[in-house]
Amino acid sequence: MIRLDSISKQNGQQLLFIEASAALQKGERIGLVGPNGAGKSTLFRMITGRDEPDEGQVLVDRGISIGFFSQDVGEMSGRSAVSEVMDGAGNVSEVAAELQELEAALADPDRADEMEQILERFGEVQARFEELGGYALESKAREVLDGLGFSQEMMDGDVGALSGGWKMRVALARILLMRPDVMLLDEPSNHLDLESLIWLEQFLTGYDGALLMTSHDREFMNRIINKVIEIDGGTLTSFAGDYEFYEAQRAMNEQQQQAQFERQQAMLAKEIKFIERFKARASHAAQVQSRVKKLEKIDRVEPPRRRQTVTFDFPPAPRSGDDVVNLRGVHKRYGSKVIYDGLDLLVRRRERCCVLGVNGAGKSTLLKLVTGTTTPDEGSVAVGGSVKMGYFAQHAMELLDPERSVFQSLEDTFPQAGQGSLRALAGCFGFSGDDVEKKCRVLSGGEKARLVMARMLYDPPNFLVLDEPTNHLDMATKEMLITALAGYEGTMLFVSHDRHFLAALSNRVLELTTEGIHQYDGGYTEYVARTGHEAPGLHG
Structure with missing residues (x-):
């Protein structure tokens, strides 16, 4: 559905992607992982067309709908939370707006001579609205808001009066109600309490589109995803499986790479020693030359990139009373x-x-x-x-x-x-x-x-x-x-x-x-x- 084809991207001095490729297929639920500043948010922006790669291309299948939730929710005010959420439901909200206009036109005596056309159009729009599940939309919007912890009062009150954290939930509810073909969720687990988090987990488990998300909550991530894409050092690496599998696999890959690196270093040291020892002897000139050529051709194994793991040890605290x-x-x-x-x-x-x-x-x-x-x-x-x-x-x-x-x-x-x-x-x-x-x-x-x-x-x-x-x-x-x-x-x-x-x-x-x-x-x-x-x- 979405392909990243040999993309390269530089941000100021920082190289984010170097000829990186990956794909998102229908039914895949992918966790995007990588250190802070590795380019996760940039990747989302490129998929949604808000940013361009410097080289390579982002290919999105024709006709697929994409819902993107980011931490930057923008301005919201003047409407109820329910209206705000329903407005994000794509086509159906436009159809609903037309339906409202036609209802007003039917009741307008100045347009009596157009009544036949208005009625005909009303019938078409109403059928389309029904087909899109429009009548069930409000109750679905309330269901999603309820799952995300809203009381009835908050649903019907002005969305502008809500705090930033609650506005985030409204923005998230819009995407969930839309049920697009592809959901891009950047940190959806932030600002949620435990109940809402578990509700969201169940909702996403039942979602049949494709999902690409980031989250700092490993338990949440682990229960939803079936594939991991890791951004590290400009490359994109895919792992099939949940977050725990990815961690185990990555540790194993690093061990193997370290072992390969050490083996190659030992072999190189041996070869260099031979060259150093015999380079002055004419009798060994041919052997030395062939070994030098061999060394030049060898693909060097890089040591695994050391992840910065910081540890903090508590100085012992003074003892309190019982x-x-x-x-x-x-x-x-x-x-x-x-x-x-x-x-x-x-x-x-x-x-x-x-x-x-x-x-x-x-x-x-x-x-x-x-x-x-x-x-x-x-x-x-x-x-x-x-x-x-x-x-x-x-x-x-x-x-x-x-x-x-x-x-x-x-x-x-x-x-x-x-x-x-x-x-x-x-x-x-x-x-x-x-x-x-x-x-x-x-x-x-x-x-x-x-x-x-x-x-x-x-x-x-x-x-x-x-x-x-x-x-x-x-x-x-x-x-x-x-x-x-x-x-x-x-x-x-x-x-x-x-x-x-x-x-x-x-x-x-x-x-x-x-x-x-x-x-x-x-x-x-x-x-x-x-x-x-x-x-x-x-x-x-």
């Missing part, structure tokens, strides 16, 4: 909405509690109460002895001083630390070389999140409170964070919609429900096994 935080009889409401009505909760040392609950159940409120960023209307929140708390909140990224560089931000936080150790810290969190000189105002969401985390973890607290810490992180940084936190000796209370993160780090689950908190010993994996669902809003 009772880390105790909430007793806590009441909290926002206006008429009651969030907590007499909540009791004790978090003990070395527990890693993940907080689950449907939208609006009070997950972030619980974290704010624990960290003292909000106070209970009634009841008490007592933090235990020797507790040193670190809080990662979504708004923490807005508090970075835009005019300070990455390095200055670290220096401001740790004036006693040496330059070397701060550079090493920056490197662990993905700021190498000149990246440390970047001003905070030009950092991406992911870079800001990494900087906030570096500042929080260098002098480690013994109680970490994390609100969606992985939202903007790529897979490599997530893996680094999971590895680092797995060895962390302190206590954790966290909210995340990343199932890999939840399963790797939790040893207790707090599920917020309308009846209060349900507590489960054992981590997220045990919770799923015991309840039979992956998120509180999904039963079965």
